[in-house]
Structure formats: structure tokens, C-alpha cells
Amino acid sequence: MPVPKAPGTPAPNASSRNVGGRPRRSSRATLEDAASELFLEQGYAATTIDQIAQRAGVGRNTFFSYFGAKSDLLWLDADPTLELLPAELAAAPADLPPTAALAAALHELASRHPHSALPIALSQRESMATLDEFLRAGLPRFLAVRSAIAEFLADRSGRTAADPIVRAAAAAITAAVATGAGDWALAGSERGPLADAVDLAVAPVLGGFASLLNAR
Amino acid sequence: MPVPKAPGTPAPNASSRNVGGRPRRSSRATLEDAASELFLEQGYAATTIDQIAQRAGVGRNTFFSYFGAKSDLLWLDADPTLELLPAELAAAPADLPPTAALAAALHELASRHPHSALPIALSQRESMATLDEFLRAGLPRFLAVRSAIAEFLADRSGRTAADPIVRAAAAAITAAVATGAGDWALAGSERGPLADAVDLAVAPVLGGFASLLNAR
């Protein structure tokens, strides 16, 4: 057990095949496809993991070696963008005050998100229970974003990530982003750019914390 | 099925016994006590619902007729205060601008919370997984608070609850409150008043939205 076994997605990097061992079947994409098909056919709740694994032609356990939980499948469309956040934060302009730099990074990230990538759970044909599960599975992601933002703010404001102000700001900003993105996703087909929705939601929060975090 | 069966806590009001029928055993408090004991003895994760029901001297199904889920037990110390929020919002001074009135209501609510009422999941002896489950179970509560605040803000600002600004504000404020309360609960025994922690976290967010929501 060389790796501490990350709880969320124990899936190892497909590229990190160093030495010998049984070759990893390209099951991940197959599983995603099978799941997406089944969700479209019969909905999320009615689809069992056995069915997904069976259609993908793998065993049930293999599923859990690629995904930590069934609900991870609900986030397939959003996770890639979320994973870009740390890099985007690191690349944020250093000459701007913290809150402005954060706004720029979030705007940039949102504008990179594929316009048509919407989680299945937000489709009209999914039940309320599925939306609930989607949100519950979103919690660890929320916490990850919040942590990343807190560290960023601590770094650039000269405070610590444990500072109540930093923590409150990170939480409020993350919630605003999530709300903006959620509204955008739920809007009809005539929705504008995601970045605009995020900006609109986040700007007031950043404004409220500006005087505290842009001190120096 | 006269009642739409609220998913969260289907427990009927203990006072609404109108007509005949088998008398409701006073199992709720007994179940809470049994659960608290077992959690202290062996932790949350290691305690099964069968054990709780058995110690309380009731059947397993009876548990689910009083609690919607095992994780509801983690919120026994916080739920009573949360349930007071709507009343507190309704009683908020009408002569203040929306954000100030909201601040007052939240402060008042926090100051009413018993100083020693802390969710078990936040004790040092509970595992990370339990804290995770606590947070996941907190999500519906978060959404309820967010909705209540959104309605309040919509009401007093002349906007609608569907307004993206109102939604973002409600989400950000709720997240700030939750963070403040969480930090307070996790602070050592030398923690100050909850209301102070909440005020500190919420004030900047309210400030950021003030110019938008206090228009008229």
C-alpha cells in the first residue's frame, strides 16, 4: 500500500505506469460511458453500480477502484474545471491586491469551462433526490475549493489560513461562486457566459472583504 | 398518508394527538439518550442503529419514524437553534435597512444558543469520517437557512428570491455564519460568545451587499 489511498478518487494517474504489473485496462472511460448511457436511459437513481460495471464489462470492484462513490459520476462534467483551480490561483497576477487577483483567477477559470458541460443531475429529468445526492457529493469539492481560496488569501494578504476572517471570506466566496455557477447551469439554453454569472455573484463578497484583506 | 412525509424529520408533533389510536411511546427522548450514551462509549461510526434501538427498548423501525437518518443525531444540539431562525427573521426590526436587520436577527439568534450545546461530531474523539458525515447531514440545514435568508432579503429589499444577487447574498451569508459557528464550536473551552464569532464572519459579507440590497 504505497499510496495513502485518497478517499475521494483512488484512481491513479494513467500516466504513472513506471514498472511492471498487470496492465490497467482502459476501464475508466468505459465506465464513464456506460454510466452516462444508463443514466440517460433510466435515470441516475434507477441505475445500480452492478449495471454500470456489467455494461462496461468489468467487475463491480473495479468500479470502486476508479471512483470512490457512485455520486462521483454526477460530477464528471464539473471536476475537470475544479481541478484547474489551484493552477489558476498560482498564476493569478501578483501585482493586484488579493481580492482583485482572486476575482481575476475565478473569472479566468470560469471562462475556461466548456459551455456545454453540465452535470447530469441538473437536467430536468432527474429527480429531486438525485439533485440532493449531487449536492451532497459536492460538499468535499466545496471544501477543497474553500481551502484553496483560503490558502491563496492567506498567502497574499499576510494573514494565516486559520484566521477567522480568512476562513469566513473563503467560505463566503466559495458559496457565491457555487451559487453563481449553479444558477448558470440551471438557466435555460439562453444562458450567457459562465464567467459573467460568477463575477456577478462574487463581486459583492470580494468588495466586502477588500478593506480587510487588501490592507498592506 | 395524511402528511406529505417530510423527508428530514417525519416525527409528528408530540402535542398533536387529537383522536384515538395507539399511544405514542415517549421513545424520542429515549432514543436520543441511548444514542448519546453509545456515541460516548464507542463513537458514532461504531454505533449501529440496531444498537441504539435495542438500548432504547424499541424496534429498529421506530427509530426511523422519529429520525429520518442516523446522521440527524449529530445535529441534536444545533437543530433547536436553527429552528428558531424563521421566527427571529420575522421579528427583525422593520426600521433598519435589510442587511442591518439581518445582522441583528442573526446576532440575536446566536446569543440565544446555549453556550455548551456542541454537536458530538466536533469532539476531538470523533473520526474525520464522522465529521464528514456531520457536514453532509448539515447540507439540508444549510439550504434551509439559505432559503430563509433569501426570502427575508427579497422581502425587505424589494427584489425577488430568484434574483441572482439575492441568491448569492443568501448563500454567502449562510456560509459565513456556518464558518463562524463552526470555528466557535471547534475553539477551545476559552471561546467567547457565539454571537461575536458570527458577527465577525458575517459583517464583511453584509457590508459587501449593503449597497445593492439597501437601495431604497
Place this chain on the structure above:
DNA sequence: CCGGTTTCGATACCGGGTCCGAAAACCTCC
């Protein structure tokens, strides 16, 4: 005493998630 009503509880079922052990498929080194 007799329906009517409500709660209780036993049983069964479902499905997500974990664990274990063995077989399969590759590697490298001898």
C-alpha cells in the same frame, strides 16, 4: 364489546461500500 385509528415491531429486501484472497497479466533479472 366492536370497529376505527394509530403506532409498533418483525421480517424481508435493496443497494452502496468495504474487505479478502486468489487468479491474471505484465515486468525484470537470471
Place this chain on the structure above:
DNA sequence: GGAGGTTTTCGGACCCGGTATCGAAACCGG
């Protein structure tokens, strides 16, 4: 070309939370 070593896969079993069903228990009014 084997002989280890390593990693993945897979079957099977298990645990537990949550739901549904159905009959029995405990009260009411008449």
C-alpha cells in the same frame, strides 16, 4: 525461457443504512 515480483482484476462475502410490508398491539369512541 523460466522464476520471482508487482500490479490490477474479480468473485464472493460481509456490514449497515434505509425502505416497504404486514400483522399485532394499544388506545379511542360508541
